[in-house]
Amino acid sequence: MAKRKWFQLIPKAKPTGWKKTDPPSVRRRKILRAKNGNALRAARALQALANVTFDRATRERARADARYFYALHKKRRRRK
Secondary structure, three states, X not given: OOOOOOOOOOOOOOOOOOOOOOOHHHHHHXXXXXXXXXXXXXXXXXXXXXXXXXXXXHHHHHHHHHHHHHHHHHHHHHHO
16 A cells, blocks of 8 residues: 655645745745735745755755744734
8 A cells, every 4th residue: 555645735826936056035926926916825825845855955954934924923813
């Protein structure tokens, strides 16, 4: 029996352009644009990336960006 993966890619997912080598402002702009301005979607996508990658630099940067977007979502939600 084949081993089941807990993480499955979304078949029609749009490429985000997120690269660990970009500065934080560029990374965050790219992922937010790819997720149509939805900070919660961006945070969840980056958290998923951080959870599955083996590269330490990618994991750290994706987690940092995810925390940024979770905080942004919380701030926007309080404003309503």
